Amino acid sequence: MKSRTAALIGSVGLVLGSAVAVTTTAEAHSVGIHDNCTNFNKKFPHGVGTRAARDRTSGTPVTSFKRSNDIYWAAERHNGDLDRDNDRIACEKA
Structure with missing residues (x-):
């Protein structure tokens, strides 16, 4: 069960990390x-x-x-x- 929870947390981190990268790119627009x-x-x-x-x-x-x-x-x-x-x-x- 712990490995499943860790995998879920890792997936959420990837999704949140992607959203932050998109925001950062938009903010960097010259x-x-x-x-x-x-x-x-x-x-x-x-x-x-x-x-x-x-x-x-x-x-x-x-x-x-x-x-x-x-x-x-x-x-x-x-x-x-x-x-x-x-x-x-x-x-x-x-």
């Missing part, structure tokens, strides 16, 4: 390109939009953004706040 527009604009100064995107603005629309469906949708999946006006251009700026 600031990435998709975390905010400041970081995103370091790589894409005028933002990224889909190929058919048009800037919604009352002023002069931004047309110099990079056009890439793949990059835009990857950014949206990671952080939906990068395109707050929903014009299919993430972090656009003149």
Whole structure:
């Protein structure tokens, strides 16, 4: 009976140890390109939009953004706040 209890305690320790490792990895996450527009604009100064995107603005629309469906949708999946006006251009700026 003691060996069975020891095995059970060992299994619980493995499960708890795994949970702690996952938490530690998440906490160690550094600031990435998709975390905010400041970081995103370091790589894409005028933002990224889909190929058919048009800037919604009352002023002069931004047309110099990079056009890439793949990059835009990857950014949206990671952080939906990068395109707050929903014009299919993430972090656009003149």
